[in-house]
Structure formats: C-alpha cells, structure tokens
Amino acid sequence: MLDILAHTLRRHPDRPAVLGTTPTGTVRTKATYGDLADLTDRCTGALHARGVGCGGTVGVAVRPGPRALAVLLALHRLGARAAVLDPGAGPDVLRARLALARPDLVLADATAQAVAGWARPLARRARLALPDLTELGPVATVGPRMPGCAPALDTDGRGARPPRPVDGDGDAVVVFTSGTTSRPRAVVHTRSSIAAGMATVADLVRPEAGRPVLGGTFFVLVPSLASGAPVALPARSTRVLVRQLRRLAPQATYLTPPQLRRLLAEGSRFNGRVWTGSAPATAELLTRVKRAGADEAWGVYALTELFPAAAVEQADKAAFTGDGDLAGAPLPGVTARTDASGELLLSGPAARDRYLGEDPDPWVATGDRARLDGGRIVLEGRCKDMVLRHAENIYPGLYEPALHLPGVELAVLVGVSAQDGDERLVAVVQPAPGADRAALRAALAGPLERMGSARPDAVLLADVPLSGRSLKPDRAAAARLAARSLAAGRPSQRSRA
Template sequence: MHSDKYIQALVDSQSFFEIHQENVLGVEMDVFKNRPRSLVDFIELSASHGEKPYLIYQDKVISFTQHLTLVKKAAHILQSQHNVKPGDRVAIYAANCPEWIIFFWATVSIGAIACGLNGWWKGSEAIKAIDAADPNIIVCDQKRFDRIADQVKHPTLIFEDLDLSSCAEELQSFTRIDEDECACLLYTSGTTGTPKGVMTSHRSMIANSTLQMLQGAAVSQHSSSYGIDWSKNTPTSLLTSPLFHVSGLSAGAVTSLFAGSTTLVYDGRFLADKVIKLIQKFSVTSWGGAVPTALKRLLDEAEAKNLTLESVLVVGGGGAPMPPELIERTKGVFPNSEYSFGYGYGLTESGAITIINWGEALKAEPASPGQPMPSIKIELRDEEGKLITANSVEGEIHIQSPSVMLGYYNNPEASAAALTNDRWLRTGDWGYKKGSLYFISSRRTDLILRGAENVYPQEIELILDSHKDIEESAVIGIPHDDLGQEVMAIVSTKNSQLSDSQLSAWVGKDLADFKVPSKWKMINTPLPRNASGKLMKHVLIDTSKNTMVEEDE
C-alpha cells in the first residue's frame, strides 16, 4: 500500500495503473500489468492525437501527425542509407531541437539503440563516447560536428543539411524488440568522474512514463480539490532539461508523446527572463526541470519584476536538495502550483522518477525528497551490505525496480559493481528514513573524512545557501597532513565584503565545530555545473577535469 491516498486510489481503481508481479530479468518484481510492451506502441498510439501540437520550438510547431511522418522518414534514412539494424547504435550529438527527438524515435522504431551524447561535451570527450559505442552513424548539429570534425571516423549527418519534410520515402513498418532490450544509452552526469553509458531498456522508459502519468493524475486530483482549474489551458510542458539527460528525454519528450501533451522545447543557455517570456507566451502549464539553481534564478527574476505566472499548475525538479525557502518562494511566483509542487530523487541508472515528495508530505517534511513510487523498492544497507530497518540510521541507498538500468555499456566491471545478482542498484548515495519518507545525506563520493568524523557537505551547503548574500555554495574535502581531510567551502557571492569569519559564525551557530569549513574561497561567478544542473565537484578540485562547453545564448 502506498501512503499517498491519491496514488493508491488510482492504482486500485484504474486498470491502466494496475500492478501485479512478473519475472523481470530473473527477478520477481511489481510491474504495471496493462503497460505497452514497446516504445513502438507510443509512436503508433500518437497518431490518435492528430493535428494537436506535439513540439513547439522557436517558430516551429510540429503536430503529432507531422511528427509521425517525420519519424518514418528519418527511420527510412537510417535503414536504407546507413544499414541500421536492431541492436545497432545511432549517436545523437546536438542541442535540444525537434531533430533530436525525431531521430530518437526513428532509432527505437527500428529496434536500434539511441546514444544521447552530452551536448556540453568538448570534442575529445564526445569522441571517447562515440568510439566506445561504435555507432553506424552520428546525427548532430553543425556546432557539435565542428567540435569533432578533425577526429571523427564514423559517418555523420548534420541536421542543418537535412530537410526531412522533403524526403519522399518513409519506413513501411516498425520493428518491435523485447521490452528488456536496450532502447538507449544515456550517460552518467560525470559529477564524480568519467561518464559511463547507461543501458536503458524499453521496459524502463515505459515504466517511467507510466509513473509520470500516475503522479500527474494524483497531483491533478489533489490540487483540483482546492479549486485549481486544470481545464483553463491546453496541457503544455516546458522542457528546459537537456534531451541527453534522463529527465529531459524519458520524463520529458517520451512521456509527452505517450500522454498526448504539448512540449515547448527550450533552446540555448538557461536565461530566466527568456524562460518567463515563453511561459507567458505559450501559457505553459507544467515545468519539470526546476532544479534548484534554475528555479532560484527564475524566482529572482520574477520577484524583481513583481510577476506571477498563473498558467503554471505543476512545478517539479530534482538533481539536488531543494531548500525549503525556495519551495515557499515558488508558491508566490507560481500560485497555482501550491498544491502540486514536488521534487524527488533519482539517477540515470534508476530510470528517472524513483522517490518523490509533494502535497501534505512536502509541507510536513520539506527536507525529504519523499517516498518510493509504486513498483519501486528502496533499501538502506550498511558498509557490510546488511539491511537497515531502523529509522534515522544512515545507509547506502539500494533500488530495485523495472526501471533500473540493464548495466553499463561494454563495462562489465562497473556493471557488476553497481548491480547485485538480484538486480539491486547500489547508488553510492547515503541516506536514512523516517517512516515512509527518505532523506539524502550525501553522495558517498562527496563524504569528507575529517579525522575520526564523517562530514556530509550537503548539510553545510544548505545552511550556506540560506544566507542572504550567498548565490550558491559547494563544500569539498581537501588534503590535510594531520586530519586526512579538512573542510573547504567555495562560495559564490556578489558581496565583496563578505568575510570568512562571518560565514564561519553563520555555519557554526547550527553545526558542530568540526563541520565548520576551515578554508574558504569567495568567487563572483557561478559554480561549475553539468547540463542537468548538478554541481561538478571534481572540477572544483581539479579544473582540468572540466570537459563541458556551455550553451551560447
């Protein structure tokens, strides 16, 4: 039984959300009984939405009917000109654009594997991933082709050179493969090192989309009970997350096609003023890419201009802890999201939506990313792998569900390290629980070992970020001859008068002395983040490890 009454009622009453047990890769798991068995079903079912807009991008509007036709044309090109067969790879290296989405669907429609390369990678990093995946073809935009042009050995197709609508021939029939076969490779964020290709199955993406729709239905019922009108505007989602990230692709474009909703595809660097204008122009109803940094920038801009964005009914995010004061501010700028705001926890490896907090639970425990969604099991285990059942005892978070990855592509050692024989994912993240709610302590790789004490950076960062003069902060461990490591804070601030002693006192009023940073660095620029908004702490430690190229405006 799920503790959220709306979610449990939907599971009990709606056949689409009915859950039973099945064997998944040798393990009995809870699954959605009446799910589609292939992403091809998503494509075929999309025809029923006709001329309704599926994608809006700059001045382009692409209907579901037009999209289906373009997918068939792209799939024909892949098959006839590049001999793409089931199991072959097609690498996509581009900024967010309709062609990215079209070629993703074209690839999976013929049983091939779409490799979503990080569009922020420099050429050398992209080439490593390309060589590892060995795709039949790379489809890309001109800017990213220029990054790899002098190194690439694989055939390429540049979006700007292609006019799909003028192509005469279309794919005649789609190819269905087993739901536990790989649909795409999405790459780990690389906040702790070299990214790995996460093999995501058709089953995983279908399960994630179903969970997204279940959550959406629950949110709609809950907020409607408080008088929020969901019929006023056409459902339109703002997609600011990168398509090469699980939240942009699986939770965004894929779910949108299945649900028959419109996706407004944002392009370029995140600019709060630009985002606000798009929300106003297209009466956006949901924004799922509200990671804390992006949300804060938008709230700052809206509050400075005394704006409220009343068309937005749902705001949600993840990828980093959500400060409680940010949650409260969101209700002021997005008043109709007061009862539907939520954030959660998940990984590329876990298939996006895993734990989520919203509604009454979020009001009671805003520091928690929530509880597991139906069909997802969470366990906490100690250093020796023993199960932890007591409240408030920290352990490594393990996840078992139909959404968990198949493994890392061509990396059996890393796959074996991450997955147990009974398909529990070792996340490397540490947390604890209180009743049904979970709390994230820290990434294990972030843990600072100061003498005999464990220091969790997140605990310090949340306090620093609550300071009125701090834009954002990062806490890392640096070598110390005696202690092994000492605590260092990097603080982004516009106040040049802010001192180490002031901030030490600010942290020290709430935390033990050993947790107060002994080293401070003040900067007036944003901290380095990857495309999904996650802080790249390995870059703070060694700037030579920054392989990202930020989008131009």
C-alpha cells in the same frame, strides 16, 4: 507509452505538438502531431534504407527538438539503440565513447558538425567539439545541411518501406555518464526500463490534454505528448524564458535549480506545478517558487540509471526537521535499501539494465549516503564527499540543509587540506541576490552552533561554482576557492578559532 504516442500523433494531426518562443516571447508552433508522425515515418524509412535494424546502434548528436524526437522514435520502431552523444564533451572524450559504443551510423545536425571545418568560430562559441568526420565512420546530417557537413539523411520519402514496428524488449538507449578517455562509462536502458520510467512520470505528473507543458527532456516530451499536451522547449535566455512562462502559463514546468534561481532573480512568476531535479533543490528554493505563484513545487530525485526514483513537495520538505536532505518516498515500483557503508541502493522496473561492457545488475549503487526514515529517502551526502577532520568522518549532506536559510541561495561544505594529513571544513555560502550579508552571517550563527563537532572552521560568502550540463555544485572547484580564501587569511570569514 510510445505505442500510445504513435496512436495519438495519428489521431490528432492538426494539434500543436512542439512549441517555440521568439526572442520577444511570442509562442509559435514548431511542429504539429501530424508533422511529428510524418517526420518519424520518413526517418524510419531512411534509416531502414541505410541498413539500421533490430540490434543496431546509432550515435545521435542532434539538439533537442522535433527532429531529435523523431529520430529516437524511429530508432525505437526499428528496434535499434541510440547512443546519445554530447558534442560539448570534447573530441578525445567523444573518440573514447564512440570506440565503446561502436555505432553503425552517426546522426548529427549541422551545429554538432560545425567544428569539422565549415564554421569553427561558431563551434568554439557554442563550446562544441567533434573529432574530424572521417574518424567517426558513416555520418549523416539530420536537418538543414551546411557546406562541409556529411551527406544528408534521405528523408524525402524515397527510402525503403520500413518493416513492422519491433515488438519486444532489447537495448533502447546508451547514455554516457562519467569515466575517463581510457575507461568511459555508459548506462544502458532497455525498451522496458524506458517505458517504465515514462509511465512513472505520467502517473506522477498527470498532464492534461490541450494545456502546455514546459520542458525539454525525452521523459517530459513523450508522456506529455502521449497525453495530448503540447510541449514548449525552454528558452536558453533567462529573459526570454521569463516571457515564455508568462505567455504559456504552463500546467507543468520542468527546470533545473539554476534555471529556477535565475528566473526568481528576474522576478518571474510561476503557475501550475513546477518540477525540478538534476541538482540539489533546497526547501528554501521550492518555497520561493511557490511564493512566486506555483500551486506546487516538487523536488525530484533521479539518476541517469533510474528516472525518476523519488519526489517530495515543498510543504513536506519544509516541514522536515531531521538531519539530512529529504528526497521523498520511493515512487511506485522503486525499492530502496542501504548497504553496510550507508550507500543508497535502488532497484525497480525503470532501473538501467547494465553499464555498457558490464554484466546486468538489478541494483543501482547511487553513490549517495542515505537512510530510510519512515519509508522516505533522506540523503546524507555523496559517499566520496566525506571530510576527515580530527580523525572524525564528516558527511556534508547531513549538515548542508541547515545552512539553506532565507537569503541563502546555495551552500556546500568542503574539505581543505591542512598540510598535516588533516582537513579543514569550510562552508561556502552563496547569498541570494540583494541579501544583507551582515544579517545573513548573524542568521547563520544558530545553525553553525547546532552542528556541534561538525561546525566549519570558516564560512565563505561567495558564489558556489557549478559544473556539468545540469549545473550541479562543483565541490572540487569550491574546495579550491575555499583554500585560496584561507590562504589569504581573511579573519572576517572565520567561524571559530
């Protein structure tokens, strides 16, 4: 895939590659195919001159865009691996991650370095935090250099002539996922697993040359550009994103469920095919996207360890009447099974090689309870989300889909301590904008009754707290919200005595 992209960049230098959008919604070309090819060449030469080569590790803290893509392509050409650093993780977490990855060099743009001294107020507003630059080891600035930043990466073309592209397998990228400052955890993908994942995306989406795609991840950029489709990075502002969708009319749109919900609340229209993942995508949400004009609306089940694993279109998801959340059939090459505890295990060419500092393992333990129904994956909740009530194990994922009725934007089931070793089960239901709450409570009566012994002790109509870059439901925060509600003794929210 990356070889195809390199060839395509050379063949069509004047073709728009990365599109930007002004606050008024005007679409402009941020980089052509030729610009990307030239920037990649210059980054490759500059990194080679700095001693980066096959088997080396480079930390990357560069915002998504042409420069970040050029850096990653240059590292791939050199056979080095990229350790992706999140400036928003905080200095303590970053120190721990850097100690584990031990990069030979850190590449950071000016925004990521802001907290180091030259613009601390800006950094605080952007929720960015890096340790002092002196703690990071060798650092180079990618892009415009501001006062106080590390020396710029020399990409003016005077660097040493880069060697021939590395041809073979090896570590490609390190992505930190979880863990603590004392024991960070990072996923290691190889060149072959990254290539397999991008090939799966290309086969699933089939982007057409010349028609724009809206999305910002590496797995969106590379397959789209290799197919000749320009890519627009999604605007952070919802109002600008609405204008962006209208002006671009993209053939394919990749957005998270929270982004889709905000767009729908603004009355946005869609076209082409819409893809969403990183957080739960209900049948109701996908249905609303199709009603807003999309030809197809897909939920993608993917993990950092294996991207993508399964996909399901709205029509199939809406037609599913069984317990649990239908994630779809495993994509070609993906093998799925469950262990004795019901946890879903996945394997395939796109699966990560290992966790950094651990031995390789062909099976990815997802942390999700699931069952296989006619070859399709049906999720039954997170293994650690189990609620124990009256000596009965209750798995929220089995029942949450039934709560996603028209007028419900998001719903989770959480356990709240009853102070006697038991737990109380609370449904936190987020109404859609403009929904009639009394009518919604009446509509929920049927699904709640059908839950049988898993029926919640209380129903709380409130916004579901979100967390993380993907804005997934924060169950711990939702449980605290539910606990405060129960402590306040609001009788109107009780589901049963």
